[in-house]
Amino acid sequence: MFGTLVSLFRMVLKRSVNNLNLVAFTIIGLIVAVSLVASVPLYSDGIIEKLLRTRLDQPSTTGRLPGSVRIRHLEDQATPSRYEQFQTIDQFVLGNAEWVMSLPLKNMVRYQSSDTHLLQGVGEEVKTNPLASEAKYAYVSAMEGIENHIRFIEGGPLPPGPAPDNEVPIIVSSVAAEDLHLQLGEKYWYIGGDRFQPLVVTLKIVGIWEATEPNNTTFWLYHPEVMTNTLFTTERDLFDIVLPTLGNRVHEYSWYMIFDHSEIHSTNVDRVRGGLQFLETRVATVMPNTKIDLSPGDTLEEFSRRSFFLRILLFALSVPMLAVVLYYIAISLGMVIESQRSEIAVLKSRGASTLQVVFLYFIEGVINGGIAFIVGPIVGVAIAQLIGKTYGFLLFADRPPLPISFTEQVLQYSLLAAVLALIASLIPAVSAARHTIISYKQDVARSTRAPVWQRFFVDFLLLGVSVYGYQTLKTQQNILTFGAAGEIVVDPLMLLIPSVFIFALALIFLRVFPIVTAIGARISLWIGGASILLALRQISRTPNAYSPLVLLLTLTLALGAFSASAAHTIDRNFTERVRFGIPADLMLSEVWEFDEVESAYLEPPFSAHDVPGVLGAVRTRVFTAKPNIGRGVQKDVQILGIDRADFARISWWRNDFASRPLGALVNALSIHESAVVASPGFLQQYQVRIGDTVSLAFNQNLVDVRVVEVADLVPTLYPDKGYHFLANLDYLHDQLGLAPYDVWLKIDPTVRSRDVVDAIEENGVKIVRIRDSRTAINFGRTDPQRTGLFGILSIGFMVAAVLTVLGFFLYSFLSFQRRLLQMGILRAIGLSSRQLFVLLMFEQVFLIVLGIVAGTGFGVWASDLFIPFLQVSADAQGQVPKFIVETAWLDLGRIYVVLGAMLGVGLLIMVALLRQMKVYQAVKLGEQA
Incomplete structure (x- = not known):
């Protein structure tokens, strides 16, 4: 037995050395699979560690250290405690607290008090x-x-x-x-x-x-x-x-402990939380009315929950790309095994059993998997760091590296990925090992037999699952929501539905792939040359040889198109939500002095805002009034008073807020000092027309305004708070008296907001509130789930694109070797090297274009169907402004450039191979094959 193992091991090593270039393609796929899976816990642990360190190291409002834990017993005279109970807890805490918490105990203070x-x-x-x-x-x-x-x-x-x-x-x-x-x-x-x-x-x-x-x-x-x-x-x-x-009569027993919070890490948060829970349960069991009333438990629970859901999110997002990686491993090894099937058939004919042949590939897979298990986590560190630098799809920022460390969990995930990859690599080996040389020749002759997934209608099953998921999403309306701080809350299972839909479409497309090529071959009879006709007939007669590659390309393009569009839409949605609430770069609320004698506010000098970096400033103030129309309960009206001269160039605006541009609306306010831009709902509710004058009640003051334009939305004025108006600030001040207003600033993008604020305060203006849209947007982009979402989508697409390129290179190389006899015969019957080049070139161009068209179409279709469910809402204001789906055509253009470069390199390789080919050698090699 041992001798057989040694012989098989030697054979594997010799085969690997002789086919090192082919083995490298499989090893790369294995490394990518392991690194992609390892990057998930590496990133989640790293980002949570970073946030945890920031939270634990920042000063608390009470001044107590984050590692402070207080066990406190407050006596209930109805159920008095006994001294023996105190002694039991005291001995337990003194002897076991450090062990239970799994943290170094720096100090302990024991406190007892009578009533x-x-x-x-x-x-x-x-x-x-x-x-x-x-x-x-x-x-x-x-x-x-x-x-x-x-x-x-x-x-x-x-x-x-x-x-x-x-x-x-x-x-x-x-x-x-x-x-x-x-x-x-x-x-x-x-x-x-x-x-x-x-x-x-x-x-x-x-x-x-x-x-x-x-x-x-x-x-x-x-x-x-x-x-x-x-x-x-x-x-x-x-x-x-x-x-x-x-x-x-006891009043209190307390044990006040200071644990070393620097030893709390993302990897032991759950253990520390468990220690706190055990400690509290233990003391409460021994002596009722005893609990932990001071601890980092809430903070640790928050980070444990965030880490758990972040990991689920990343795994859910990585599943489609991991499936593509495993598929690449299977088809790359399948192409390699296909080139070795005659060798396998010879081994079977000479007495080797199916199990021995499979075991041969198993040993090879274990060796390759071992290499991937060692190298993969190291590559995973680089991927995790790259995810941490992501702020959009294929957009990266220069951020400090994450505090990443290898843990037992990382190694477990890496081993699991290596095992999955090994199983994927054995599937084609098991299929090939069943054949003798006779059954192999018979199988080659029946190469048009439908694959297993087509015979069992797996594609339609996946389509049914995705349709069910779509109907579920239509019911619950969204996949993602934003929390109050801008963090993304995700339903991971629903997040997989778009990917399942794309996989189903891609598999169904493979059913019609032979029909498309057959139609193309018929058309080429009249409009194509010999090379194109031969290429299309080759593809239509042996579609199963090309289907895996077309599927890989289609999936890559479809997932890439959907990922890019989803990332761009989510980012745009969040940015516009922030800009709606903070329409200017800076919004300042300032302190105004009040003159008791004159009974009036003293306005700070507006020229104080003219500091370096400020490109423009405008006064604004939000008023609340009620329509003085008819009887009954009147809905509130929000009025944004503005300086019309500068508002349009400082405030953010979206074209769908009104039928006319913002500049035209602001210009309309110059028609009359009382002119206002009103919401359509107000006009409809009170039967008001453009040009009518209405009266608004500001507490006891009535002010007449004239409606000159309408706008569906006005920044900062949310529809749930009432109808909205845009008005002249000076007119409202004339009618109601001067009162403190906000100042909106447009800032030079190269200037820091803090420097602008400091300069204004140096001019004597006291600022009580600062709202910075740029800071809010940048802060939102650092949210771990948002970063992980965009990062894993970007990395996943990059990985899929690289593997697709490698798959095409491997296919080109093996296809050329496999078809040497065919090439030689074609050369011998008169086809020139140029015609052979056109044949192979058209074959690849046709497959790539077909994959690009199908993949892009499926990705855009999935985007139109599922991205609307990505719209988010965090509060009663709902989705304001309206959600807009954006197809990322710019990123798709980048994808096409990558694939074009891939095609160019592949064609150069073919040219080099064709130039080296000699007809007699090709025919001779073909006969030997």
């Missing part, structure tokens, strides 16, 4: 229910390590030994001493129980302190300044004297 009780001077009459003006209540607490974080301004630290004569020594903060009127050296009664049976503990003030670092959140679980009624003693005296004497 609040009355405080009176020793010797005074014991009053369990004093007047409110006389009552002083306090907690007696113990806090581990407090002496290391305070300095005494009077007295000194707590004595190390037990309390003498049951007088409990107390230290108190200067703030608490002042509030409770406590004096150093004085003794006080700490009174519990009730008026019939008071319980008393004697306390003695031995020190008054102040915190050395009151803002040190690694120690102070409560800020010292809020501990105005807290007295501190030792843990021993608290549990041995105070609590037993007062009936064990």
Whole structure:
């Protein structure tokens, strides 16, 4: 057995060395498959790690470190706790917290406190229910390590030994001493129980302190300044004297821990979350009313959820391209095996079993897969980094590299991809290994037999699935939604439907492919030469030999066209949503002084906005009014008051907002100072016509306006908030009085917004609100799901295009070798090298053009059907402005250029091969074959 394995291994190595150029094509496909799959966890872990580091390292509003965890028990007197329960939790936390959290523990503070009780001077009459003006209540607490974080301004630290004569020594903060009127050296009664049976503990003030670092959140679980009624003693005296004497009335137990948050990574977020959940469950089980009330749990849950859905999204997006890659592996190895089928048949005729032949290719696949498993993840790192730099389809930005690291999960995914690729590569091997030399010749003679997927109608099954998915999408209306921060929320299964539709169309197209070529061959009888006729007849007679390549090309073009159009549409949609809400480059809200004497606002100098980088400025203000027309409830009207002279060149506008350009609408406002551009809905609701004057109520003020034009939308005015008007700002100020307005700025694209704002503020203008459209758009483009969406679409298309090129090169090379005899015979009967070149060239041109036309058509069709479902809405404003589908013809042009270059290189290779071919050698080789 071992000897057989060694022999097979030697044979595989010898075959691989002798056919190194052919094996390289398969290995490249395997590497691409592994790297594409590995890039998904590499990118998702890297981008989540980057965002996690940013979130954890930024200062919190409370000043506490992100690794802060507080376990807190607040006593419920209805279900009091027992000291044994405290001890159990205390021992568990001290001994296991670091192990449970899987994080280094930097510091722990233990805090215990009695319930609040009355405080009176020793010797005074014991009053369990004093007047409110006389009552002083306090907690007696113990806090581990407090002496290391305070300095005494009077007295000194707590004595190390037990309390003498049951007088409990107390230290108190200067703030608490002042509030409770406590004096150093004085003794006080700490009174519990009730008026019939008071319980008393004697306390003695031995020190008054102040915190050395009151803002040190690694120690102070409560800020010292809020501990105005807290007295501190030792843990021993608290549990041995105070609590037993007062009936064990506990107020709080807390364990405040600081874990090293720098050790929280995207790869262990779930483990840390699990530790927090286990910790909380454990302490709550032992002692009710105990929970974790301070932790990074919410942050970790958010990032865990984002990582999970991001990974699902990327895998869903990569499935179609991965299918193309696996298909390339199968057809590339199939072409190689096809060239070796006579060799396989000879092996079968000499006694080799089918299993041995398959095992031969299995060993070869394992070796090639091993190479891919080693190299693939390394290439996957480069792909993941490239995804991280994507901001549009085939558009990349210069961003800092992601913090990527290899994890066990990356290796698992890589191994899974290598196994899938190995299975794909064995499919043609199993098919070829079944044949002897006789059955091989018979199979060659029946080469027009339909493939398995056609015989079982897989193409129509996929079409049925896609039609069902389309109907589902029509019901739910969208695949994607935007979250409030601009992040994309995706339904991954629905995202696969367009790809399934494209696969179904491509497979159905292969059914009509032989018919198309046969029709072409008949037409060439009258209008084509001998070379074209021979090429078309060759294709029509053996369509199965060309179908895999045509399918690969069709899928690449269709998926590329759909991906490009989807990416462009989503990006345009998001950009226009931002620009509708922030129509200018910068929108500034400023502080106005109010003159109490004149009872009027003081307008800041508008010339203050004339700073370097500002190309234009315009005043705007949004008013709200009600139509003073008829009776009943009136719907609000939003009025955008503008300076008509500069508005058109500063504000963003889309041509479908009105039947006339923005410039024409603004010019119409010059007809009369009261002129307005109104919404069509307002005119229809109140039976108003252009030229009519209507009255609007601004609180108690009535203002007449004249309708001169209509516009379906006006930037910043959302339809759900009422009808919209565009009006002259000066007229409204004349009627209503001068009031603070916003300033919209057009900025030089090379100038930073921050520099412009700083320059304006240096001119004496106070700015209270800044809305920056460029920053909002750029921020949205850094969203991990958006970046991953565009990145995987771009990388997937690039991979598919490269593999298509390699597939054509491999086909050209093997086809030329396989048809050497045919070429030699054609040369011998009189065809010139030029005619042979035209034959092969037309063959490739015909296949490429057919694939381009079919792929582009299917991609555009899928875009028209499914991209409308990509429209997004985040709030009650809905999809504003209206969603527009954009076919990415520019990117399709780039695709055509790539394929044209591929054709050119392939033709050059054919020319070189034809020039080297000698007729007698070709015939001789053909006879041997």
